Amino acid sequence: MGVNRDVRVHVGELVLDGFEHVDRDRLAAAFQAELVRLVGERGIPAEARDVDAVTDLPELPRTNSPARLGEALARAVHAGLTGRGRSA
Incomplete structure (x- = not known):
């Protein structure tokens, strides 16, 4: 049985350069929902607990959809936390 741990x-x-006209509240909600889903389904390694910053994220899709952008951003951040982000 796995251990249930809180992740914050x-x-x-x-x-987000180039995305000035995106609804920030909807983007934030989509980002949070997708990141919660990814961490819940896939988890993150213990080493990620002490990460101060996630860098070298892949380019985000050019879209005006805050939901699509928030989800893509969450996937990129999760990949960075799990060591699967784009290499520098």
């Missing part, structure tokens, strides 16, 4: 991700600042 704090996003201090998120800068």
Whole structure:
């Protein structure tokens, strides 16, 4: 039986160049929902508990859909936390 652990991700600042007209609240909601889903289904390694920043994320899709953008961002952050992000 697996151990249920709380995972908290704090996003201090998120800068998305080129996406000035996206609904931030809807983007944030989609990001949170998708990241919760991914962590719940796939987890993250113990080493990710002490990560201060996730860098070298892949490019995000050019879209005006805050839901699509939030989901893509969550997938990119999860990949970065699990060591599967784009290499520098």
